[in-house]
Amino acid sequence: MIGEIIAIGDELTxxxxxxxxxxxxxxxxxxxxxxxxxxxxIGDSPEFIGQALKKALARADFIIVTGGLGPTTDDLTxxxxxxxxxxxxxxxxxxxxxxxxxxxxxxxxxxxxxxxxLNKLAWLPRGAEVLKPAGNMAGYVLIHTEKPIFFLPGxxxxxxxxxxxxxxxxxxxxxxxxxxxxxxxxYRIFGLPETExxxxxxxxxxDNSLVRLGYYPVFPEVHLSLTALGATDEESSSxxxxxxxxxxxxxxxxxxxxxxxxxxxxVGELAIQKKVKLAIAESCTGGLISHxxxxxxxxxNYFLGGIVSYSNQLKMDALGVEPETLARYGAVSAETAMAMxxxxxxxxxxxxxxxxxxxxxxxxxxxxxxxxxxxFGLATPDNCRHYLHHFSGSxxxxxxxxxxxxxxxxxxxxMEFQ
Amino acid sequence: MIGEIIAIGDELTxxxxxxxxxxxxxxxxxxxxxxxxxxxxIGDSPEFIGQALKKALARADFIIVTGGLGPTTDDLTxxxxxxxxxxxxxxxxxxxxxxxxxxxxxxxxxxxxxxxxLNKLAWLPRGAEVLKPAGNMAGYVLIHTEKPIFFLPGxxxxxxxxxxxxxxxxxxxxxxxxxxxxxxxxYRIFGLPETExxxxxxxxxxDNSLVRLGYYPVFPEVHLSLTALGATDEESSSxxxxxxxxxxxxxxxxxxxxxxxxxxxxVGELAIQKKVKLAIAESCTGGLISHxxxxxxxxxNYFLGGIVSYSNQLKMDALGVEPETLARYGAVSAETAMAMxxxxxxxxxxxxxxxxxxxxxxxxxxxxxxxxxxxFGLATPDNCRHYLHHFSGSxxxxxxxxxxxxxxxxxxxxMEFQ
Numbered sequence: 001m002i003g004e005i006i007a008i009g010d011e012l013t014x015x016x017x018x019x020x021x022x023x024x025x026x027x028x029x030x031x032x033x034x035x036x037x038x039x040x041x042i043g044d045s046p047e048f049i050g051q052a053l054k055k056a057l058a059r060a061d062f063i064i065v066t067g068g069l070g071p072t073t074d075d076l077t078x079x080x081x082x083x084x085x086x087x088x089x090x091x092x093x094x095x096x097x098x099x100x101x102x103x104x105x106x107x108x109x110x111x112x113x114x115x116x117x118l119n120k121l122a123w124l125p126r127g128a129e130v131l132k133p134a135g136n137m138a139g140y141v142l143i144h145t146e147k148p149i150f151f152l153p154g155x156x157x158x159x160x161x162x163x164x165x166x167x168x169x170x171x172x173x174x175x176x177x178x179x180x181x182x183x184x185x186x187y188r189i190f191g192l193p194e195t196e197x198x199x200x201x202x203x204x205x206x207d208n209s210l211v212r213l214g215y216y217p218v219f220p221e222v223h224l225s226l227t228a229l230g231a232t233d234e235e236s237s238s239x240x241x242x243x244x245x246x247x248x249x250x251x252x253x254x255x256x257x258x259x260x261x262x263x264x265x266x267v268g269e270l271a272i273q274k275k276v277k278l279a280i281a282e283s284c285t286g287g288l289i290s291h292x293x294x295x296x297x298x299x300x301n302y303f304l305g306g307i308v309s310y311s312n313q314l315k316m317d318a319l320g321v322e323p324e325t326l327a328r329y330g331a332v333s334a335e336t337a338m339a340m341x342x343x344x345x346x347x348x349x350x351x352x353x354x355x356x357x358x359x360x361x362x363x364x365x366x367x368x369x370x371x372x373x374x375x376f377g378l379a380t381p382d383n384c385r386h387y388l389h390h391f392s393g394s395x396x397x398x399x400x401x402x403x404x405x406x407x408x409x410x411x412x413x414x415m416e417f418q
Numbered sequence: 419m420i421g422e423i424i425a426i427g428d429e430l431t432x433x434x435x436x437x438x439x440x441x442x443x444x445x446x447x448x449x450x451x452x453x454x455x456x457x458x459x460i461g462d463s464p465e466f467i468g469q470a471l472k473k474a475l476a477r478a479d480f481i482i483v484t485g486g487l488g489p490t491t492d493d494l495t496x497x498x499x500x501x502x503x504x505x506x507x508x509x510x511x512x513x514x515x516x517x518x519x520x521x522x523x524x525x526x527x528x529x530x531x532x533x534x535x536l537n538k539l540a541w542l543p544r545g546a547e548v549l550k551p552a553g554n555m556a557g558y559v560l561i562h563t564e565k566p567i568f569f570l571p572g573x574x575x576x577x578x579x580x581x582x583x584x585x586x587x588x589x590x591x592x593x594x595x596x597x598x599x600x601x602x603x604x605y606r607i608f609g610l611p612e613t614e615x616x617x618x619x620x621x622x623x624x625d626n627s628l629v630r631l632g633y634y635p636v637f638p639e640v641h642l643s644l645t646a647l648g649a650t651d652e653e654s655s656s657x658x659x660x661x662x663x664x665x666x667x668x669x670x671x672x673x674x675x676x677x678x679x680x681x682x683x684x685v686g687e688l689a690i691q692k693k694v695k696l697a698i699a700e701s702c703t704g705g706l707i708s709h710x711x712x713x714x715x716x717x718x719n720y721f722l723g724g725i726v727s728y729s730n731q732l733k734m735d736a737l738g739v740e741p742e743t744l745a746r747y748g749a750v751s752a753e754t755a756m757a758m759x760x761x762x763x764x765x766x767x768x769x770x771x772x773x774x775x776x777x778x779x780x781x782x783x784x785x786x787x788x789x790x791x792x793x794f795g796l797a798t799p800d801n802c803r804h805y806l807h808h809f810s811g812s813x814x815x816x817x818x819x820x821x822x823x824x825x826x827x828x829x830x831x832x833m834e835f836q
Contacts, residue, residue: 040459
């Protein structure tokens with residue numbers, strides 16, 4: 001189906017807030033096989049809201065409108081819709097009852113709702129159907145000239161929940177549309193540039209409408225989505241299995257996870273599974289590797305800690321790197337990286353440790369060790385080894401990709417760990 | 419003036435790329451006193467590009483179009499414009515010469531431009547004027563029915579450079595527009611919620627069109643912009659000075675910096691100015707404080723390093739926290755925070771150190787120390803003190819706000835440091 005997305009709010013047209021909801025909707029609708037021909041962002045003006053709706057109705061099969069559903073005076077979507085579609089607002093006592101119930105259990109102590117009439121939320125354009133009657137969120141659907149128009153809140157979390165739980169399933173079942181069974185997977189890839197990912201799987205792309213591949217560079221990773229759109233559950237499953245296998249063959253263990261699994265989540269799962277404790281020593285990444293590991297709830301079960309040895313003195317005093325190692329090979333060297341990994345292993349008592357030392361730039365590079373040179377050390381119960389990478393980009397980019405590389409080294413070694 | 423923004427590209431309507439350029443343009447145009455009534459995002463379809471342009475011409479005084487200016491077959495903006503505005507493309511030999519010159523000095527080794535005709539870039543709609551003739555960027559302006567239409571690349575960096583250097587100055591000088599001298603400042607505020615910032619300065623807002631205030635929550639900070647739009651340089655300067663002084667009075671040292679100055683930049687400037695070395699000990703933030711400090715180029719001049727003592731054992735072994743302190747007061751306590759600050763000071767030789775220990779959640783909270791409880795320790799050459807904060811939000815949010823609070827503690831103490 002062909003869709004349009006309309007986002008409403010002065011906070012968007014004044015640049016005060018970045019519009020995240022339209023992108024989220026487009027991403028999921030595209031993956032489902034829909035085509036979005038236009039996305040509009042409109043200020044809080046009933047006239048322009050009306051114009052945008054009329055235009056979208058003329059060329060799309062469905063419309064998603066976000067924002068402007070709240071109780072304050074600048075929330076004008078419902079009034080604009082009632083006018084332009086000639087569907088006067090009608091009162092929904094069940095919504096009012098729910099608001100009362102909500103307010104009774106969620107008192108707002110400091111007058112946040114003072115002067116604001118929440119009953120406004122109980123008035124919807126004629127024919128509107130509340131999307132999630134049990135949820136405490138605005139959001140309704142209106143069928144106009146046989147086309148569904150979905151009205152969702154502008155708050156990203158609420159909008160995303162309603163889109164996934166209510167909008168996408170309804171579109172999937174929409175009559176007149178060839179019945180499709182959607183099977184999807186998002187592959188998270190690290191260590192290959194987007195062009196290389198593309199080269200490896202593009203023979204799987206095609207003009208057929210049964211399978212869709214999407215590429216999403218999310219620095220420093222690349223995400224790839226597979227959508228199988230068969231007529232039956234069986235057909236979709238077969239297609240999905242064939243393409244899933246081919247993608248995995250083409251990308252091997254550059255695929256580190258699926259869906260919402262971050263690299264840190266994956267490392268954590270492996271550490272728990274293999275019953276090992278981890279620790280980190282880092283220099284050029286400044287604490288980013290440790291921090292990324294601790295973004296995972298429960299990481300204290302396998303992460304003991306880290307040392308950010310930015311100065312050479314701290315490399316010696318806190319990690320026990322020998323002065324001779326630093327003098328002979330330099331702070332950015334395989335020898336220092338391994339000594340750091342060894343040092344943090346000793347002081348923390350961890351089973352596996354990774355160390356990173358390099359030149360994040362913009363200054364500090366040399367002919368022999370240019371900006372972007374990063375050495376990694378890995379210490380396991382059995383041995384100590386090193387890896388050398390050359391990254392490019394800004395200081396921020398080099399720190400981010402070096403941190404992710406350190407985690408990837410951990411991941412690959414944990415997978416083989418007995 | 420009233421403006422519209424049109425962003426072009428299938429990568430936007432499929433949700434593959436988040437549209438950052440429209441928000442950037444809206445933010446800067448709003449701050450300059452312009453009003454954006456609508457922003458459109460259109461796929462690579464000449465028909466829809468033409469429709470969007472015609473509609474915008476009918477209701478706006480100026481238009482900004484981004485994307486679709488490149489050399490590949492799906493870059494269709496120029497062709498669509500030539501058709502809908504009836505301005506056939508004409509050849510610009512100076513652009514072709516520049517492309518040749520650029521290619522000669524930037525050889526592309528592995529056939530990136532193979533099969534792509536860069537000469538396409540030398541053909542522009544009749545009447546187009548190149549925005550930055552000396553730069554290696556696509557981008558032109560067309561005056562149609564006395565309204566300027568700016569065509570900018572979709573690449574955010576290039577688009578932002580051209581907007582700031584070419585588009586905003588031209589709009590400022592646009593004939594028929596009341597001549598305005600713009601004076602602007604962005605205030606970066608930490609430690610006050612947006613509602614409180616608003617309450618403190620809203621008496622400075624007004625219906626007059628000479629001064630504009632804008633609020634931009636950028637978690638965990640709030641940014642406030644002041645724009646003075648006088649008729650003369652003198653008038654703007656006077657207005658700017660009056661409102662600038664009032665804003666500073668209202669917000670005091672909750673304003674930590676201006677413009678592009680981040681908290682880490684500010685801390686670094688103060689450390690250099692006061693000739694002190696810094697080091698960090700952290701637990702719940704997992705390395706984020708250290709990493710944030712090292713995002714600043716040259717931070718190795720004042721940052722010695724840090725210890726991420728996630729486990730209690732590492733708090734004892736690496737930082738020298740006494741087992742009795744941990745046993746008696748717990749890992750999340752004022753005493754442990756101070757012992758950590760003291761420990762990292764001793765081992766690193768830094769002059770000033772900060773430590774953070776708390777409950778980032780979602781698990782680990784207790785009645786006495788709920789999720790969001792964070793103790794900070796500060797060690798200076800003279801003494802050691804502590805701070806207690808209660809934050810709310812997700813694990814990620816608590817880590818981010820705790821890290822920023824630690825830097826703010828450093829900043830405030832560095833300001834007073836003799």
